Amino acid sequence: MAIVSNNNARISYSCYYKENRQGEQFVEEHILSFQLSGSLLLNTGSKVYEFNAGDFRFIKRNQLIKFVKQPQPEGEFRSISVHFDQDLLRDISLEYGYTATLPSSESIISLKPGPLLTGYVDSILSLHRDGVVLTRELQALKLREGVLMLIEVEPKLKDILFNFSQPHKIDLQAFMEKNFRFNVQMQRFAYLTGRSLATFKRDFKKIFDTTPGNWLLNRRLKEAHYLIKEKNRSASHVYLEVGFEDLSHFSYAFKGKYGISPSRL
Structure with missing residues (x-):
């Protein structure tokens, strides 16, 4: 308010x-x-x-x-x-x-x-x-x-x-490994790493050999798989934590990657 x-x-x-x-x-x-x-x-x-x-x-x-x-x-x-x-x-x-x-x-x-x-x-x-x-x-x-x-x-x-500087160009791989759980637009990731969106995508391809969207999806699913299988966490608690907005989308993507629904895992 x-x-x-x-x-x-x-x-x-x-x-x-x-x-x-x-x-x-x-x-x-x-x-x-x-x-x-x-x-x-x-x-x-x-x-x-x-x-x-x-x-x-x-x-x-x-x-x-x-x-x-x-x-x-x-x-x-x-x-x-x-x-x-x-x-x-x-x-x-x-x-x-x-x-x-x-x-x-x-x-x-x-x-x-x-x-x-x-x-x-x-x-x-x-x-x-x-x-x-x-x-x-x-x-x-x-x-x-x-x-x-x-x-x-x-x-x-x-x-x-009184530090008015903008984010400078930083280590992209380290930044993404730290922040992949945040569900924000690519423009925001680009800004925080000190890059234009075009430069961000180009640098990302060089480092990860894939697009930011594909890497984020797979990295989040990998983290979710670990939390569910090794830490006994439930899908309903994990999906937001790893960066998904919707439980049904998370379950669909998880089954597509691992061949089994997160609840059965």
Whole structure:
């Protein structure tokens, strides 16, 4: 639920009841988030993070993440998220002379609760409780306040917030082995590896001797076969985890490759 009055809301309040939610997303902008209740699992492909009520987190832009949102028993999942867009950060960089000096490899950073962080989130929550809907101008002021507060709380975030570089060309094979479980468009894979779509497909063919679509299908099925046969996992739990959207499509593709349905395996 957005708490601002325009379609480009950068401050949002999430609330889910009873059942957990899971999925994946491409994190396009930096995010500051606070867990009000319930728990959140974030999986970057190489590390799993868990956040519970009272935890603050900073999530770096330009990465793929799987998530599981779990309400507390007989309760809710609630969180506040603030998204910092690049135009805002460029303006602050020019105004205050902030620049990134060291590269940062951290994807998700846990932030220690303190008066500045708590006060900032409390001010947003009070607006939500009172039913106040922020105008675009007030939202911009609140976002600017958030950026300056983060720098004060965690100075090393300057090296992330004010790094405006785009993804550079990286090891394609290592990236795909790490991220094949994410169900995103080829354009997104290409962007994150620092390539145009045409270059991505050309490089992929050289490395894997097949198309990205065929490789992803077979790699996901191989992983699913391992999880079902060796780890005793059920098909209904595995298909989303390895990157399929639909259980029936997964079962059909699995039987086509292995000659047996995943449930019988």
